[in-house]
Amino acid sequence: MGWTLRDLILTDPLLRMYCAIPDGASVWPPHPGFPDGTHALPLARTGPHTLWQAAEYVMRPLAIVARAAGEHGAVVDLDPARFAIEVDRAGQPTGRVVVELLPDADGDASLPDWLLARCVGRLAERCVTGGQEVRAWLRAVADHELDGGVVRPAPGTVSNTRSVSQLRLSELSSRPTAAAHGVWLTTAQTKRLTGQLVQTAVRSGERTAERVLEWGRTLPDTDGDERTARLIHRVLTRKQFRRGSMAGYPPARAVQDMLPAINAGVPIRAVLLAFPVKHADSGLKAFGTMPDFAEFAFLVRLKELHTAISRVYEPGLRITLLSPAQHYRTRPVEQTRAYAEMIREYIWMAEASDFLELRDIDDMHPAAERPSLIAEHVRALNEAFGGLDIATDPVGTLRRSVLFDPAGLASASAGASASASASASASASASASASASASAGAEAEAEASVGVDTGTAVREAGDPGAPAARAKLAALAELAASTGSDTLVVLADLAASTIPAGRAGLAASASGVAALFGSLVHSVPVPLPDGADRRDWSARVYADLYRTGDSVPPALAAARSAVLRAAWEAAIRYVAVLRTDQELGHDRLPGTHLHLTAATPGLGRCGFAGLGGSALLPWHGTAAVDRHGVVSTDFAVSLLDRAFVPVHADALGAGQPWFMVPITATEVAGPGSARLSDAFLDGVRLRRR
Known part of the structure; x- marks a missing residue:
């Protein structure tokens, strides 16, 4: 084979998340979530743990590391006498295991499930109190943990689920230690991140307009205003903007809706129901009720849309964001007010205040009855x-x-x-x-x-x-x-x-x-x-x-x-x-030319995909940036299970992450500090489809 475990950790992000090797008095690689340092603690020297602690910090990472190493043709030494867990200075486990490879592991080194279960079972008997708990966990291992699709999700990816009911909640880790060891963005990093996202969106909008105008030259001779409406429709149905089938909002409907504004040479008035409040009641969807980086990215996508349409039709768009803050459900007023104020701050940060406004839907249709x-x-x-x-x-x-x-x-x-x-x-x-x-x-x-x-x-x-x-x-x-x-x-x-x-x-x-x-x-x-x-x-x-x-x-x-x-x-x-x-008649707003919807659209509604292919709306989840740098939304409990860690910023403070990133996107900055990798930060972007 010729590989060392150090080589494998450098090439496999999953091993880097869950595996370390001895390095003198410490371990390698340094854990970015614990910049004060960590060390290996032999399992034989640990006391009994609860079942969830053992599963989270011993058995689950061991099963993942053994399977991941096996895919590279390597066999991990599972002898409990030589097996250790990584702990911080306070003696608390980090979620990584400290292991070595068996010698002479050339050839097919796939570890049979029964052997892994047997070895992990021996560890479980040592570190978990109660034989009944051990047997219950081993049954879970046989049924789920060793299944390839569960034990090894693609590292640094989001779940792409639309509902909490699609998650196997009983199998997810809802409180890993690493979650408490996120990183902070400096003020300069925050400005750099938001600025590059906005600038990239503007450039993308300009490129989209160029391609649409080029496409427009192939249209048959039509009335100039009707042609403009068809060009705008073409922009709205580009892959980064479109939600749902194009059949629900055909070109003829777009012409009908927008022609009055185009004939008059005024901006097209659009409405979009959005931004009620972050759904954080259970803690499974989000960490807090304030809008995070996903809401900001959603607004940046609207900036991209406005840029593209303005290059096709100079008066451009004027979009009213209708917030149903208290419309469908009663919530604490201070909660919805704080959420709306932050959305307005994000509109300013996205340089979108010239065409975006946030209104409460109840202010649009006051009715005594x-x-x-x-x-x-x-x-x-x-x-x-x-x-x-x-x-x-x-x-x-x-x-x-x-x-x-x-x-x-x-x-x-x-x-x-x-x-x-x-x-x-x-x-x-x-x-x-x-x-x-x-x-x-x-x-x-x-x-x-x-x-x-x-x-x-x-x-x-x-x-x-x-x-x-x-x-x-x-x-x-x-x-x-x-x-x-x-x-x-x-x-x-x-x-x-x-x-x-x-x-x-x-x-x-x-x-x-x-x-x-x-x-x-x-x-x-x-x-x-x-x-x-x-x-x-x-x-x-x-x-x-x-x-x-x-x-x-x-x-x-x-x-x-x-x-x-x-x-x-x-x-x-x-x-x-x-x-x-x-x-x-409150579902119809007078003077509106374009009804956008962030959900799958019905007939007569133009679907808008704020974050590209992400089906989960920003206010229903937590902002995440995956290993490719793509901004998305996922559920908080799923992100924690997938080894994502919090990134905090001044916008929301310590009480709620601004977004989550794979732990491999962070690095040790020095004694007592960790940071987000500069290379990762520079690659953050919106999804294109």
């Missing part, structure tokens, strides 16, 4: 769901709520009529579809706030008005009900569309309580027992949220019940607000 209408919808929904209990029967409650929803029942006859009309006439079918699209305006915008996309799921399943599709969706819902699957919240919404036949009933089902519950359930407060770690406790609560019976410890069952009830109440109010807005 609005509170009473919301209260009436809440009362009607609570009466309809009076016999349901989300805490004791979550599966049945979600499913039956679709049947009992007054709006769903009221639209059934109208939906059936639309379906019959569609069978008789293709033009009537098109009319019914257009009507559904118009009535779905509010929930299309609501998706930006809660991140749901049930409408797309319904469309992909086929026409819910067709008998075969209805039977298929009903069967899926039955299966979910019988298995208790967490996906019921989506399946129930799909099945809901079978009640009001035809697409005319989609608006009622897509904005129903069951549809919104599935997203809101991860954005409500989690009751915290005395002395519990918030993120670790929340992970236990959400790991099997719908189990609240006698087999669950009382404190855990009570927390799950409280979460379910809070989400249920929030979903009812959310639906009441949506329906009130539709009745008052």
Whole structure:
């Protein structure tokens, strides 16, 4: 083989994250999270640990290192007598193991799973109290930890999940020691980072405009203003800006929307529902409620869009960001006010104050009758769901709520009529579809706030008005009900569309309580027992949220019940607000030429992808810069599990990271200090698609 472990650590980021080798009285390479120094502590000299400590600091890193070394044709010496863990000066483990290679390991050195489990098992018996815990952990190793897709995620990458429910919370490490040892950006570094991001966005916008103008020369001779509208549409649908299918916002619709402004030679007025508040209730999504680097990057992308359109149409864009801070849910006023103030600061930092403004959506449509209408919808929904209990029967409650929803029942006859009309006439079918699209305006915008996309799921399943599709969706819902699957919240919404036949009933089902519950359930407060770690406790609560019976410890069952009830109440109010807005016409803003949406767009809405391909909206997660320097958003608990560490800046202070980076992006700066690598900092960029 000819390689040393030092060589492998230098070439493999995963080994660098979890592995060290003896280096005199210390270890190599220096751990960037512990700049005061570390040393190797033989396992034989350690005392017993709790199960999570042993799994986090001994067994998990050992399994990862052994598997990673094996991929290079090397075998790690797993003899417990020669095995050590890295500890800081206070004697606390860092999350890395100190190992050596076995001699003469040429050839195929893949470590069999059973051998690794056996060796790790011997270590577990030494460092974990209680044989039952050891056996439980070994079962987890056999089922999950040694699976290639779990034990070795691509180092320095984000999870690309859109919902907390997609994470295997019971297997994630929610409190690794390294998380407390992040780095700080200096004021100069912060200015350098934000400045280079803005400058790069401007240059990118200019290049996009050049390519679009070149493309415009291939257009057939058309009216000058119409041609300009088509050029703007071309900009909006470039890969770095577009969200969703282009079919939802075709060129003809863009011409219709923007031609009045272009004819008058005035800026195109656009609105975008965004920036409610950071969702940090459980600690699983975000570390705090303030906007972080992801929100700033989102604004920089809008700067890029404005630059491109201004080169195509000189008056450019004027974008109003509508914040639903208190619109759908009541939150502490000081929390939403602080969030909005920081967004305005970011607008200035992004050099975007000449075309961007942040407004509260409730200031746009003051209506004296609005509170009473919301209260009436809440009362009607609570009466309809009076016999349901989300805490004791979550599966049945979600499913039956679709049947009992007054709006769903009221639209059934109208939906059936639309379906019959569609069978008789293709033009009537098109009319019914257009009507559904118009009535779905509010929930299309609501998706930006809660991140749901049930409408797309319904469309992909086929026409819910067709008998075969209805039977298929009903069967899926039955299966979910019988298995208790967490996906019921989506399946129930799909099945809901079978009640009001035809697409005319989609608006009622897509904005129903069951549809919104599935997203809101991860954005409500989690009751915290005395002395519990918030993120670790929340992970236990959400790991099997719908189990609240006698087999669950009382404190855990009570927390799950409280979460379910809070989400249920929030979903009812959310639906009441949506329906009130539709009745008052608040889903339509006079004088607006372009409706942008950060969610998957419905018909007539232009989808905007603020962070490129990242499906997770900035306010639903935590800013992350991956190993390639790409700005994205992921959930805090997932980033911690993937060996990301916090980067703090003056913008948010010590209470909340500005963004997270792979630990390999940091380096020891000297005794007592660590820093973000200059090379990494210079490579931070927005995703191109």
